[in-house]
Amino acid sequence: MKKLINDPKSVVDESVQGFGQAHADLVTVSADPTYITRKDAPVSGKVGLVSGGGSGHEPLHAGFVGRGMLDAAVPGAVFTSPTPDQILPATLAVNSGAGVVHIVKNYTGDVLNFETAGELAEAEGVNVRTVLVNDDVAVEDSLYTAGRRGVGGTVLVEKIAGAAAERGDGLDAVASIGERVNSNVRTMGVALTACTVPHAGSPSFDLAEDEIEIGIGIHGEPGRHRIAMENADGITDRLLEPVLTDLRITSGDKVLLFVNGMGGTPLSELYIVYRRAAQVLADRGVAVERSLVGNYITALEMQGCSISVLRLDDELTELWDAPVHTAALRWGV
Amino acid sequence: MVLDVNWTVKWLTLCAQAMAEHRVELIELDRAIGDSDHGENMDRGFQAVLDKLSDSPPETPGAALKLTAMTLMSKVGGAAGPLYGTAFLRAATSLGDSPEIAPAAWAGALTAARDGIVARGKAEPGDKTMVDAWTPAAEAASQAAADGSPDALTVLVAAAEAAEAGAVATDPLVARKGRASYLGERSAGHRDPGAASSALILRAAVKAAA
Numbered sequence: 331m332k333k334l335i336n337d338p339k340s341v342v343d344e345s346v347q348g349f350g351q352a353h354a355d356l357v358t359v360s361a362d363p364t365y366i367t368r369k370d371a372p373v374s375g376k377v378g379l380v381s382g383g384g385s386g387h388e389p390l391h392a393g394f395v396g397r398g399m400l401d402a403a404v405p406g407a408v409f410t411s412p413t414p415d416q417i418l419p420a421t422l423a424v425n426s427g428a429g430v431v432h433i434v435k436n437y438t439g440d441v442l443n444f445e446t447a448g449e450l451a452e453a454e455g456v457n458v459r460t461v462l463v464n465d466d467v468a469v470e471d472s473l474y475t476a477g478r479r480g481v482g483g484t485v486l487v488e489k490i491a492g493a494a495a496e497r498g499d500g501l502d503a504v505a506s507i508g509e510r511v512n513s514n515v516r517t518m519g520v521a522l523t524a525c526t527v528p529h530a531g532s533p534s535f536d537l538a539e540d541e542i543e544i545g546i547g548i549h550g551e552p553g554r555h556r557i558a559m560e561n562a563d564g565i566t567d568r569l570l571e572p573v574l575t576d577l578r579i580t581s582g583d584k585v586l587l588f589v590n591g592m593g594g595t596p597l598s599e600l601y602i603v604y605r606r607a608a609q610v611l612a613d614r615g616v617a618v619e620r621s622l623v624g625n626y627i628t629a630l631e632m633q634g635c636s637i638s639v640l641r642l643d644d645e646l647t648e649l650w651d652a653p654v655h656t657a658a659l660r661w662g663v
Numbered sequence: 664m665v666l667d668v669n670w671t672v673k674w675l676t677l678c679a680q681a682m683a684e685h686r687v688e689l690i691e692l693d694r695a696i697g698d699s700d701h702g703e704n705m706d707r708g709f710q711a712v713l714d715k716l717s718d719s720p721p722e723t724p725g726a727a728l729k730l731t732a733m734t735l736m737s738k739v740g741g742a743a744g745p746l747y748g749t750a751f752l753r754a755a756t757s758l759g760d761s762p763e764i765a766p767a768a769w770a771g772a773l774t775a776a777r778d779g780i781v782a783r784g785k786a787e788p789g790d791k792t793m794v795d796a797w798t799p800a801a802e803a804a805s806q807a808a809a810d811g812s813p814d815a816l817t818v819l820v821a822a823a824e825a826a827e828a829g830a831v832a833t834d835p836l837v838a839r840k841g842r843a844s845y846l847g848e849r850s851a852g853h854r855d856p857g858a859a860s861s862a863l864i865l866r867a868a869v870k871a872a873a
Contacts, residue, residue, distance in 0.1 A: 384698075406740045410698075415736075415737040475845055475847075547845060551846075
């Protein structure tokens with residue numbers, strides 16, 4: 331294992347400290363327990379947005395703290411959900427009195443810890459709503475699993491719900507926009523290599539040189555099946571088809587196309603994937619109105635990508651275009 | 664053997680020792696069908712329990728388990744934190760303020776712990792989770808406690824052996840809850856890490872009485 335770290339046990343703390351120093355104009359980092367808040371939190375009269383999850387997915391979530399997106403991010407250990415003793419103070423710190431929305435990716439640990447923190451916050455008089463993100467079409471059978479996972483769509487939920495909160499929507503309205511994004515976005519991912527969790531020291535699964543894993547999540551957990559390596563267009567088709575089928579995308583639909591890197595794939599390759607996906611959508615009469623390409627929700631240094639398609643309407647498009655000023659997403663400011 | 668607060672603290676200390684010793688093994692089990700963090704999280708959680716126990720020594724077995732519950736809930740993270748936290752909290756509640764744990768009370772505490780895990784995680788026996796260790800353990804302890812007038816050690820051993828057998832029995836199962844469930848059929852052939860750590864905890868209870 332070759333990594334730019336000092337000690338596997340201090341990876342998250344040192345990384346978060348550096349993040350706080352680099353973006354001191356945008357965020358405040360609180361230590362023991364660790365959470366990151368928007369510099370001007372709580373924003374008077376505004377609904378607070380809190381998300382969190384295991385570390386290792388950077389820039390998610392801390393990179394999305396700032397105007398027009400999250401008010402707080404709560405990082406756990408690498409690939410481990412944060413604990414209620416972090417989530418609760420983060421929730422209290424961003425509550426202006428208008429209530430707080432928790433954006434939670436659907437993993438058993440995240441759900442249980444946010445649920446507990448939400449109950450504790452309610453006991454302290456804070457109104458909390460939860461938006462559960464579960465956009466991963468790789469999980470075929472929701473009945474006999476823990477349900478679909480929250481993956482790429484999380485970034486889009488955080489941006490659009492964040493814009494709704496920023497324009498002054500109330501607690502229920504912000505939660506409802508978040509749920510609308512979640513129900514209109516689907517994602518599918520692929521891994522070309524595994525990733526290595528610092529404290530584990532060896533790759534999270536073994537993949538031969540000529541194999542790829544289809545349907546991976548963002549924790550280096552293996553996917554549904556592995557196949558022989560194919561070219562970029564072939565892999566793109568395999569990812570896009572189940573996304574479009576599940577979302578029932580038809581000719582005339584307007585969409586946002588999001589090609590996300592898993593951390594170890596160069597942007598040039600992500601654009602090759604984007605090219606093919608855009609071509610397939612155009613062939614079907616689908617209008618790609620907005621796009622996002624880059625490493626936004628990653629799995630450490632894993633090579634691979636995910637493709638997300640979000641069905642847009644006028645309001646979602648307007649909220650997507652609204653100004654955002656965070657470490658990882660910034661426009662209109 | 665009397666299961667008093669000294670035994671309880673010794674048990675928790677041996678739990679911490681077991682998690683440190685088996686840290687890599689639990690990480691490896693989790694690497695196969697999960698996300699490689701279980702051994703690391705349990706080790707960190709139980710080391711924090713040791714710190715708490717020396718900072719504020721508990722006066723009853725129930726108080727020691729409650730302290731353990733709150734610490735695991737705030738330090739472990741993942742699904743294991745809330746699940747073990749709930750298990751220890753329910754066990755603490757079932758023991759109340761009594762200074763000693765009678766054999767039947769141990770069986771009652773394990774049953775309460777199992778019920779807590781089921782309520783929180785919504786898993787059933789056969790889903791390839793820690794429930795597959797706790798359910799046979801609670802049943803074996805209850806049965807041993809009901810047989811005549813057993814000594815504490817007999818009941819502890821019955822629970823530990825049943826948990827170990829339950830953990831081994833998860834090997835061929837296809838996971839239906841937790842992160843391993845995303846693997847579908849490919850989760851078969853691997854032991855569930857949560858069931859494995861549960862068996863270590865109940866084996867530590869035997870060692871504390873030996």
